[in-house]
Structure formats: C-alpha cells, structure tokens
Amino acid sequence: MTQNILIQAGDFLFQAITYLIIINVVFSWIRPNPNNVIVKTIYGLTEPILTPLRRFTVFGALDMSAFAAILLIQFMLFPFYKMVVSLIF
Numbered sequence: 001m002t003q004n005i006l007i008q009a010g011d012f013l014f015q016a017i018t019y020l021i022i023i024n025v026v027f028s029w030i031r032p033n034p035n036n037v038i039v040k041t042i043y044g045l046t047e048p049i050l051t052p053l054r055r056f057t058v059f060g061a062l063d064m065s066a067f068a069a070i071l072l073i074q075f076m077l078f079p080f081y082k083m084v085v086s087l088i089f
Helices: 002-030 037-057 065-088
Strands: none
C-alpha cells in the first residue's frame, strides 16, 4: 500500500515537472513579461534542470534541452525511482 502511494506521488511529481518544462518552452516562444510572478516561478523551477543539459544539447540555434530533460525524466529517472521504491518496500 505504501509502495503504491509513493509511486503515485512520484508519478505526479515527475508529470508536474514535465508539464512545467513544456510551459517553459511555450514561454520561450511567446516571451511573456519576465517580471510576472508565475513566469518567475516556472523559470525558477525548470532552469536548474535545463541549464546543465544545455551544455550537451544546443546545436547552433536549436536548444534541445527541454526534449532531453523530458526524455531523461520519463525514461530514466521515473523508472529508477519506481525500482528504488520497490526495493525499499
């Protein structure tokens, strides 16, 4: 029971981070007011994830860091998280 709750909570967290990254990408297209509290919050939550990936995923003018972050979260971090929770409980 505890295992299922933790896996569902982790799934919710990783999905929320994925949606925030997608919103960050949309913001980069529409250029909202950077002084807006919501924009600052989303940038504050996503930039620590995206900035390290930019060293490896920028090809000229094409920034693939958001795509890499989503792939990393969905195919590496969440399965690893599920495995760790399953081993503990």
